[in-house]
Amino acid sequence: MTLFxxxxxxxxxxFLFGVAAALxxxxxxxxxxxxxxxxxxxxxxxxxxxxxLGIASxxxxxxxxxxxxxxxxxxxxxxxxxxxxxxxxxxxxRGQEEGTGFGWIYTYALLAxxxxxxxxxxxxxxxxAFRAFRARSKEAAVLLVAALIVMFGRVPLGEYLIPAAGPxxxxxxxxxxxxxxxxxxxxxxxxxxATSIKIIFGIERSYLGGRD
Numbered sequence: 001m002t003l004f005x006x007x008x009x010x011x012x013x014x015f016l017f018g019v020a021a022a023l024x025x026x027x028x029x030x031x032x033x034x035x036x037x038x039x040x041x042x043x044x045x046x047x048x049x050x051x052x053l054g055i056a057s058x059x060x061x062x063x064x065x066x067x068x069x070x071x072x073x074x075x076x077x078x079x080x081x082x083x084x085x086x087x088x089x090x091x092x093x094r095g096q097e098e099g100t101g102f103g104w105i106y107t108y109a110l111l112a113x114x115x116x117x118x119x120x121x122x123x124x125x126x127x128x129a130f131r132a133f134r135a136r137s138k139e140a141a142v143l144l145v146a147a148l149i150v151m152f153g154r155v156p157l158g159e160y161l162i163p164a165a166g167p168x169x170x171x172x173x174x175x176x177x178x179x180x181x182x183x184x185x186x187x188x189x190x191x192x193x194a195t196s197i198k199i200i201f202g203i204e205r206s207y208l209g210g211r212d
Contacts, residue, residue: 011202018200059083146172 017039024032062076070076086105093101129147134140152158153169198204 007208010208011205015200015202018196022200055083146176 020035021039024036059080062080064070065073065076066080086102089101089105093103132140132143134144149165150169150172152162152165153167153172159166195204199207
């Protein structure tokens with residue numbers, strides 16, 4: 001019975017709901033649409049419990065680091081206190097509008113931290129671009145030339161110095177870049193379909209915690 005609940009029952013539920021969700025798109029009937037709506041409601045309920053479980057797990061992990069003084073426990077303390085303070089303020093202020101405590105945290109803490117993080121990431125992006133644009137091969141040389149054309153075509157000074165850079169940059173972005181992006185999206189879609197089929201038919205069982 002324990003083996004059935006831990007392995008067979010989750011595989012059965014995954015198969016049934018996966019097949020039902022896939023067939024719903026090919027059965028334009030009010031009954032199937034109503035079933036999908038009902039399942040969506042249950043999924044939102046499960047998502048709420050999963051979020052509670054994730055928050056509890058996060059608190060447990062960081063509390064263990066703080067209690068044992070593990071490496072980086074100071075960051076865990078900041079995460080722990082920030083989360084508790086945010087939850088307390090959110091429950092106390094009862095609103096997310098401007099002027100509330102939660103709105104103040106979002107505007108003056110979260111947005112400021114996001115801006116700081118992205119400003120720091122700018123230096124890493126510039127460093128990575130400098131290393132990637134070194135013309136050490138034919139492919140790197142093509143990437144370097146395309147990047148220079150796009151940069152000159154998207155900057156007013158660049159278009160003033162090289163008038164043809166604007167239309168050429170637009171052609172690279174609208175034709176070459178779009179074609180490459182569509183190819184990547186098609187590959188991702190095919191990979192997602194293959195992974196979904198493997199999960200539905202029980203070939204991929206990593207969500208069971210590594211049990212075969």
